[in-house]
Amino acid sequence: MAGSNVAKSAQGRGRTRARDEVLLDRELEELPQDLRWREWMLRVEAVIFASAEPVARETLARVVGRDCSIDLLIDDLQEELRSRPYELVYVAGGWQHRTRPRYADTIRASSVPARSVASALSETEAMVLMAVGYFQPVTRAELSKIFGKEISRDTISALRGAGFIASGPRSPTAGAPYTYVTTKHFLSAYGFETLRDLPDIEALEDAGLLSRRVDDVEGEPLEETGEIPDEQIEPTDEPDLT
Structure with a gap:
């Protein structure tokens, strides 16, 4: 029954789209x-x-x-x-x-x-978001090592709720925790076309705005869209295993 309802809904959307295209010259x-x-x-x-x-x-x-x-x-x-x-x-x-x-x-x-909701972020949330942007895919534990203090689930939840980050692939480390990556909304909110537009990380480190605390956080920026393919993103209601 559920499958039938889904099919009918899809057909209805298709007819609506076709009707709109006909009506618009x-x-x-x-x-x-x-x-x-x-x-x-x-x-x-x-x-x-x-x-x-x-x-x-x-x-x-x-x-x-x-x-x-x-x-x-x-x-x-x-x-x-x-x-x-x-x-x-x-x-x-x-x-x-x-x-x-x-x-x-x-x-x-x-x-x-x-x-833009970017202006509503706290200083901590903004710094964590910046770290995700540079080191993605990155786990919460790795973020905690970068900042030298625990990054709370509330901070991660706030960034996910604002649409700036999403769950990435599981980490190959012990326990296979989820990683986090930025989204297209992150690029849009900060005016970037791709992650290549992020400021040079060495300049931020020299200015003391970001410090790489661990050698094993080597996530490379995703080159085109700023987000991983949809088929690799885990459901957002999965438990945080970090």
Whole structure:
């Protein structure tokens, strides 16, 4: 019965998606070329503006014509926003609206609630997140060795609840504890396209912001997305065995 319900639900979503695609005139063939391009620009910007996460090229392609160049549309939008206090940036595999860095002090002075939850992290949570970013996949025990004190389950839970980290593959060490890795949301919140955009770790160590306490924490940054493939991520309700 459950399988039947799942199948029906999937069919329903498929019909809804197909209906939406039919109702949306993507090609706009009745419009002159300049007006068609303008409408595509506005559609793309509307989708990016409405999304809480970076929007991938494949998603934007659903609202424009088949022969429309997403890259050229983005170029035109970025040029149009050049004099505005916000811009379109490419982070975590998609495009997102971001306030220009020069207005950061103005926004802080206004005390308005920021959209990014990164600003809500405690100092400890932010430091642990930074360590996960550099040393992933890393266990809680290894994080504790890095900081020279126990990293609590509450800290890990807070970072997972905020969507910044997820369970990685089990460690080959005794007990096979779960490791932790960063997510695409981590890249998005901090404005990174990939983990290669992280600041140089040696510079952070020289500044005393991060210290490698153990020789066996050698997790290498994941090169493209900042997260491990879905099939390798363990369920989030698994017990912490560290």
